[in-house]
Amino acid sequence: xxxxxxxxxxxxxxxxxxxxxxxxxxxxxxxxxxxxxxxxxxxxxxxxxxxxxxxxxxxxxxxxxxxxxxxxxxxxxxxxxxxxxxxxxxxxxxxxxxxxxxxxxxxxxxxxxxxxxxxxxxxxxxxxxxxxxxxxxxxxxxxxxxxxxxxxxxxxxxxxxxxxxxxxxxxxxx
Amino acid sequence: xxxxxxxxxxxxxxxxxxxxxxxxxxxxxxxxxxxxxxxxxxxxxxxxxxxxxxxxxxxxxxxxxxxxxxxxxxxxxxxxxxxxxxxxxxxxxxxxxxxxxxxxxxxxxxxxxxxxxxxxxxxxxxxxxxxxxxxxxxxxxxxxxxxxxxxxxxxxxxxxxxxxxxxxxxxxxx
DNA sequence: GAGTAGTTTTTCACCGGTGAGAAATACGGG
DNA sequence: CCCGTATTTCTCACCGGTGAAAAACTACTC
Numbered sequence: 163x164x165x166x167x168x169x170x171x172x173x174x175x176x177x178x179x180x181x182x183x184x185x186x187x188x189x190x191x192x193x194x195x196x197x198x199x200x201x202x203x204x205x206x207x208x209x210x211x212x213x214x215x216x217x218x219x220x221x222x223x224x225x226x227x228x229x230x231x232x233x234x235x236x237x238x239x240x241x242x243x244x245x246x247x248x249x250x251x252x253x254x255x256x257x258x259x260x261x262x263x264x265x266x267x268x269x270x271x272x273x274x275x276x277x278x279x280x281x282x283x284x285x286x287x288x289x290x291x292x293x294x295x296x297x298x299x300x301x302x303x304x305x306x307x308x309x310x311x312x313x314x315x316x317x318x319x320x321x322x323x324x325x326x327x328x329x330x331x332x333x334x335x336x
Numbered sequence: 337x338x339x340x341x342x343x344x345x346x347x348x349x350x351x352x353x354x355x356x357x358x359x360x361x362x363x364x365x366x367x368x369x370x371x372x373x374x375x376x377x378x379x380x381x382x383x384x385x386x387x388x389x390x391x392x393x394x395x396x397x398x399x400x401x402x403x404x405x406x407x408x409x410x411x412x413x414x415x416x417x418x419x420x421x422x423x424x425x426x427x428x429x430x431x432x433x434x435x436x437x438x439x440x441x442x443x444x445x446x447x448x449x450x451x452x453x454x455x456x457x458x459x460x461x462x463x464x465x466x467x468x469x470x471x472x473x474x475x476x477x478x479x480x481x482x483x484x485x486x487x488x489x490x491x492x493x494x495x496x497x498x499x500x501x502x503x504x505x506x507x508x509x510x
Numbered sequence: 511g512a513g514t515a516g517t518t519t520t521t522c523a524c525c526g527g528t529g530a531g532a533a534a535t536a537c538g539g540g
Numbered sequence: 541c542c543c544g545t546a547t548t549t550c551t552c553a554c555c556g557g558t559g560a561a562a563a564a565c566t567a568c569t570c
Contacts, residue, residue, distance in 0.1 A: 173498050173501070173502075174422075174501075175498070175501075178407065181407040181408065181409070182407050184409065185406065185407050185409055186407075186468075186471070189471070189472060189475055190475065191475065192490075193475055193478035193479050193481075193482055194475075194478070195490070195491070195494035196482060196485075196490055196493050196494050196497065197381060197478050197481070197482070199494060199497035199498055199500075199501055200374070200377060200378055200381060200497060201378065201381070202424060202501055203374060203497055203500050203501045203504060204374055204375065204378035205424045206424070206501065206504040206505065206508065207371060207374060207375070207504055209424075209508075210504065210507060210508055221555070221556075222556095223555090223556065223557090232359065233352065233355040233356050233359050233360075234355065235355070235358065235359055241518085241519095242518075242519060242520095243517090243518065243519080246519095248348075250376060250379045250380070250383075251557080251558095252557075252558060252559075253518075253519060253520080254519090254520075254521080254522095254557080254558065254559075254560095255556075255557055255558070256519085257519065257520055257521085258555095258556070258557075259556085261520095262555090262556095277517090277518085277565075277566070278564075278565060278566085279517065279518045279519070279564065279565045279566070280517090280518060280519080280565095281518080281519065281520095294360075297360070297363070298363060301363055301364065301365065301367055301368075304367035304368070304371050305367050306507045307367075307371070307503060307504050307507040308367055308370060308371070308500075308503055309503060309506070309507065310499065310502060310503035310506050310507075311370075311496075311499060311500065311503055315496060315499060316366075316369065316370055317369070318492065318496060319370050319493075319496040319497070319499075319500060320369035320370050320373060322485075322489060322492060322493040322496060323370065323373035323374060323377055323493070324347050324349070324373055325484065325485060325489060325493075326373075326377050326482075326485065326493060327347070327348075327349075327373055327376055327377045327380065328347075328484060329481060329482055329483060329484035329485050330377060330380040330381055330384065330481050331380065332483070332484050333384060333480045333481040333483065333484075334380065334383075334384055395525070395526075396526095397525090397526060397527090415548085415549095416548075416549060416550095417547090417548065417549080425527080425528095426527075426528060426529075427548075427549060427550080428527080428528065428529075428530095428549090428550075428551080428552095429526075429527055429528070430549085431549065431550055431551085432525095432526070432527075433526085435550095436525090436526090451535075451536070451547095451548085452534075452535060452536085453534065453535045453536070453547065453548040453549065454535095454547090454548060454549080455548080455549065455550095
């Protein structure tokens with residue numbers, strides 16, 4: 163018997179699909195097999211990732227910006243536009259992130275001398291120190307989250323997620 | 337030569353990993369192969385999913401609630417707690433979602449007669465009609481997003497995401 | 511070199527989420 | 541019954557995101 167109630171029996175998404183199949187047998191709910199699980203996995207990931215970052219007084223949004231600057235290498239400097247593109251965030255969102263991080267002294271804004279529209283963001287020593295400490299922790303935390311996957315499953319999943327990202331990008335185009 | 341600049345060359349996550357490898361060769365960034373792609377895929381998914389839903393005057397949050405009620409079957413009624421659990425949202429978040437949907441006449445709150453703490457939420461005819469119309473569109477939209485994946489890739493990805501969700505759940509436990 | 515189009519970032523008004531704790535109710539044991 | 545504990549939902553103060561439009565600037569064209 164497959165029909166479970168609400169609780170913790172099988173997989174939440176499997177139950178969702180069973181319910182839709184019962185209620186709307188005219189529809190094919192199979193996309194949920196992938197995208198519903200994407201959604202739920204992301205929410206779990208987000209919740210668990212933010213905890214240690216928040217313990218250091220940072221949000222995931224702030225962490226994301228500092229990480230982008232750090233991995234860009236010296237002089238740890240990117241424009242607001244580059245940060246928006248790297249994080250898939252709107253330009254308004256980036257402005258907000260920068261306001262907070264600049265207020266906390268983790269980065270500084272510097273107007274470009276040649277093209278005075280563009281704003282460069284540069285890590286301060288405090289920002290560099292913080293992200294260097296947090297990022298190692300962050301990776302360890304992520305490793306814990308993947309502990310139940312075998313190495314082969316991880317590489318397969320990575321490869322399929324890469325294809326998924328491309329598929330989603332394609333769909334966006336038109 | 338593998339080092340690409342910023343643009344559209346290979347995969348954004350591959351570039352991120354190359355950068356980290358260059359900047360912090362002491363760390364193993366491999367979790368990003370999976371979780372960075374999870375993150376980006378989710379953001380793309382979210383953006384594209386919200387468009388048609390928003391065109392009907394609804395947010396993804398509202399859509400999520402109506403869908404949970406609809407698939408629960410007649411009488412299309414769940415408690416606030418059940419909705420929170422189904423959507424991985426805090427109780428405060430559910431209250432907010434319900435306020436908006438009730439204000440728009442898409443559901444009604446009904447206090448339980450036996451246990452007056454619990455609030456049942458029931459789809460109104462307007463809510464039922466709206467979600468029945470939108471959900472079919474939504475599935476078609478999701479199918480478009482998966483178009484570049486072969487059937488076999490979809491089932492593999494679904495199965496690996498199920499394992500990932502379980503791995504993330506396990507990690508949450510302690 | 512003035513006008514126009516295009517770009518980059520910021521502002522504004524809003525939605526949607528959280529954690530902590532309050533409020534209301536239920537329940538079990540003396 | 542009454543008390544302490546647990547459960548369920550809501551309130552409050554806040555963070556973080558968006559789209560549209562403004563602001564600041566560049567660059568093209570005539």
